[in-house]
């Protein structure tokens with residue numbers, strides 16, 4: 001296992017209770033239909049609008065919670081890649097942008113969170129994107145994080161599930177962000193080569209270099225309803241090609257119709273759907289039948305006959 | 306008439322003066338011949354000076370030069386018995402991708418390239434080098450053919466990127482690119498990728514996950530076009546120059562980052578000034594990169610490719 005020497009093994013970190021943000025407002029407004037929703041009720045409904053069924057973006061911690069059995073999981077610490085390898089600056093320095101975002105989202109954090117636990121009793125490693133972290137963009141940290149997740153899945157003989165929610169590559173890491181396309185493809189291949197299921201749950205949005213690599217290589221591809229999924233941005237298509245976009249273009253249901261995803265799954269059904277699929281892929285035999293031992297008198301009666 | 310780039314204007318002026326003098330002298334007038342020689346040496350000096358310190362943005366312009374040799378030119382110059390093969394067997398034939406069987410210096414190979422086209426008619430036919438899903442699926446198909454028969458794969462990358470259109474999205478552009486990258490990484494034969502002009506984003510990556518990645522001296526390779534990057538990060542496409550610098554998209558920077566393996570030197574003034582010299586140099590570089598790989602078995606080739614991509618990002622600039 002030579003990768004042990006050239007790759008940092010993910011350190012197991014104790015579960016940290018998510019900081020309970022007290023909502024400054026008791027009400028949230030659905031961005032899709034405008035319905036006012038009572039915050040506590042919205043949270044109980046997994047951030048799905050009860051009026052229109054719109055699936056709002058949720059943070060990594062909440063997503064992990066709804067995916068694992070009983071909401072229990074263990075986050076792992078991810079490798080820390082070289083910071084700002086290109087010394088990139090636009091109107092602002094990339095290092096400053098990173099620091100600002102990390103000040104809000106946690107020290108050393110990036111756009112990916114990885115945890116392990118069980119789903120329907122089967123071992124599972126789940127990697128979820130944090131869209132709030134620079135649009136979920138994929139740079140070295142995300143690539144290394146997915147590689148760490150894949151290797152943990154192989155070590156634990158667990159299924160690997162990835163939930164992308166990303167605008168694509170992180171421009172501030174230039175060519176190295178592009179190189180995450182082959183690097184994450186290698187991560188997927190390691191899981192598949194080990195005979196383990198690799199399942200993708202496309203969440204809003206999945207576009208650019210993220211969609212054109214690991215996100216489209218699932219053994220099974222699920223999607224959240226209404227998620228925007230595609231390679232080129234809709235705006236780019238409209239502006240450069242001047243083509244009229246059809247109704248529902250690049251939405252999960254559009255991809256389902258075009259044969260690009262297996263199933264659109266409501267957030268509330270995700271855990272059970274994953275549990276069922278992983279169970280069928282990994283436990284192929286019917287469970288052994290429980291046969292009661294014959295009682296002594298019965299056994300004797302059988303002997304006599 | 307040669308096409309001059311905006312930063313080559315002093316050269317353009319000298320060039321037209323020389324042309325004019327030649328036109329009036331018919332070679333008989335010694336004074337004029339002297340003047341022509343003087344102007345030519347001056348032009349040569351300016352050319353040398355300009356090309357010694359090219360900015361990233363200037364390289365972007367050279368990489369997109371309309372007279373720069375395209376994939377088909379390389380195939381014509383470097384591949385004998387070229388037998389083009391068409392189609393993805395699912396939907397159609399994408400002429401943005403040229404490919405087929407041929408011989409490179411005697412060896413049977415599969416060659417694949419993104420083709421921009423040399424004139425208006427060809428550009429339209431090749432969709433300006435921007436491939437659709439069927440193009441990337443053809444890449445995957447021909448790579449599998451190469452794998453089955455143990456033929457090395459040579460790719461020639463020159464594209465602004467994958468085609469951003471409704472139909473391309475409907476047919477699964479993202480999936481097609483992902484499978485093409487996966488196809489590169491699965492190969493048990495050598496894959497030598499050469500960026501000959503523009504290496505634009507995922508559309509280039511689809512053909513470039515190689516055992517060796519070569520880049521012509523003034524070609525570019527980037528996650529996003531400088532214009533696209535500028536309009537997002539600077540909120541104005543006019544900052545494309547700044548974005549070009551920041552993205553580190555030149556062959557020289559990418560070699561330092563370990564993303565590419567070798568730079569192929571171009572003739573003075575860029576590949577378009579001497580296509581034949583460019584072809585010879587590129588052919589020699591591909592040959593040199595290919596030879597050590599020919600002796601390796603399939604498993605080792607795959608491992609070498611994977612290790613190379615996994616090691617990227619360990620060193621910065």
Ligand SMILES: [Zn+2]
Nearest residue numbers: 030033049052
């Ligand atoms: Zn709603």
